[in-house]
Amino acid sequence: MIRIDYSQEPRRDVLCIDVKSFFASVEAASRGLHPLKAYIVVMSKPDIAGGLVLAASPRVKSEYGIKTGSRRFEIPKNSHIQIVEPRMGLYVKTNLRIIEVFKQFVSENDLHIYSIDESFLDVTASRTLFGSADEIAKKIQQTIWDRYRLIVSVGIGDNPLLAKLALDNEAKHCAATRYTAEWRYEDVPHTVWNIHPLTNMWGIGERTARNLQRLGIHTVRQLAQYDVKKLKSSHGVIGEQLFYHAHGIDQSIISEKYTPVSTSYGKSQVLNRDYVIQEETEVVIQEMADQVAARLREHHAECGLVHVSIGYSRDVGGSGFSRQMTVYPTNSSKKIIEVCLHLFRTHYTGLPVRTVAVQCGKVQHRTSWQLDLFEEAEKTISQEKLEHVMDQVRSRYGYTSLVHASSLTRGGTAVNRSGLIGGHKK
Numbered sequence: 001m002i003r004i005d006y007s008q009e010p011r012r013d014v015l016c017i018d019v020k021s022f023f024a025s026v027e028a029a030s031r032g033l034h035p036l037k038a039y040i041v042v043m044s045k046p047d048i049a050g051g052l053v054l055a056a057s058p059r060v061k062s063e064y065g066i067k068t069g070s071r072r073f074e075i076p077k078n079s080h081i082q083i084v085e086p087r088m089g090l091y092v093k094t095n096l097r098i099i100e101v102f103k104q105f106v107s108e109n110d111l112h113i114y115s116i117d118e119s120f121l122d123v124t125a126s127r128t129l130f131g132s133a134d135e136i137a138k139k140i141q142q143t144i145w146d147r148y149r150l151i152v153s154v155g156i157g158d159n160p161l162l163a164k165l166a167l168d169n170e171a172k173h174c175a176a177t178r179y180t181a182e183w184r185y186e187d188v189p190h191t192v193w194n195i196h197p198l199t200n201m202w203g204i205g206e207r208t209a210r211n212l213q214r215l216g217i218h219t220v221r222q223l224a225q226y227d228v229k230k231l232k233s234s235h236g237v238i239g240e241q242l243f244y245h246a247h248g249i250d251q252s253i254i255s256e257k258y259t260p261v262s263t264s265y266g267k268s269q270v271l272n273r274d275y276v277i278q279e280e281t282e283v284v285i286q287e288m289a290d291q292v293a294a295r296l297r298e299h300h301a302e303c304g305l306v307h308v309s310i311g312y313s314r315d316v317g318g319s320g321f322s323r324q325m326t327v328y329p330t331n332s333s334k335k336i337i338e339v340c341l342h343l344f345r346t347h348y349t350g351l352p353v354r355t356v357a358v359q360c361g362k363v364q365h366r367t368s369w370q371l372d373l374f375e376e377a378e379k380t381i382s383q384e385k386l387e388h389v390m391d392q393v394r395s396r397y398g399y400t401s402l403v404h405a406s407s408l409t410r411g412g413t414a415v416n417r418s419g420l421i422g423g424h425k426k
């Protein structure tokens with residue numbers, strides 16, 4: 001049997017914390033209801049049969065089988081379920097308040113915000129002040145319950161991987177231990193190796209699971225006992241990483257984390273109707289390209305590739321098209337818009353448009369002022385200064401404080417969407 005010597009591996013006290021059914025729990029708490037006893041579903045577009053469930057309270061999940069991704073028509077009529085529309089602003093505000101609780105127990109260097117409802121805390125340096133990892137976990141749970149009436153689950157481990165696995169595979173489902181679970185290196189054979197199915201292992205999706213099964217690997221235990229050289233040969237570096245993950249090994253230290261520039265920046269949206277007039281679709285493309293370019297500038301980055309995807313209406317049976325073009329490194333709204341419109345006009349066939357996506361790839365940090373050989377330097381500098389001023393105005397007064405006139409036409413969506421977070425009402 002293959003066993004790993006953990007003596008050289010970093011041993012930390014890491015917590016992975018998740019708010020149970022975050023959106024639904026916040027809605028329950030705001031109504032004075034216990035989040036584990038409430039019958040609440042948060043749904044986008046609840047007035048139509050295809051309305052999408054964004055979150056369901058634990059009781060709805062267990063009694064009705066309704067979960068994230070379910071549709072309006074799947075909810076039984078005359079049930080106890082209360083359907084509410086999302087309030088993204090409230091969820092963001094609550095998330096920030098919870099983060100402030102975390103900061104009472106760890107420094108910002110030892111805190112990693114993984115998503116709106118999940119975070120990693122390295123409490124190794126906090127033990128002298130607040131006690132063991134388990135004691136700190138319980139104090140955080142109690143503080144969040146006392147202040148916000150929300151239930152949080154906590155996975156504890158020697159590293160972020162073990163903490164995450166403990167959270168997902170035990171803590172979230174174990175009320176008997178007050179939704180906490182602690183997985184250490186010594187526990188790997190009877191914790192990590194027993195994770196089933198393979199896709200419950202962090203980092204293994206359906207496709208990777210199928211590839212592993214072709215090698216005769218159907219369980220995490222089998223993965224941990226497989227020849228690591230053969231795994232690397234068949235799956236590259238990822239195969240080697242999966243082998244060590246199966247042994248609970250993760251050498252990352254939260255305080256040493258860094259945030260790399262994203263590999264791409266993009267926006268996509270489903271239009272609220274079929275766009276049959278080309279000029280109206282072009283207005284949407286301009287708005288989205290402008291917003292993506294602004295994000296590039298905000299992160300001091302530039303792109304070398306522009307990609308446009310258009311989806312046609314289902315009523316006409318067309319799938320649409322996706323095209324891209326390599327560009328001279330830029331974060332200019334003007335240039336990115338020009339490329340997007342060129343791609344659209346070149347390949348558009350005149351069918352009704354229902355979805356639009358704009359993406360900028362080959363992203364890199366901007367280290368100097370790039371001048372285009374095909375454009376006068378003064379013109380480039382003037383345009384960049386103008387866009388910088390526009391960014392400042394929008395940052396201070398909101399996006400709608402400065403929009404192109406075309407955004408006020410019938411085809412524009414940016415003004416209405418400025419009141420949304422993640423495509424949903426604030």
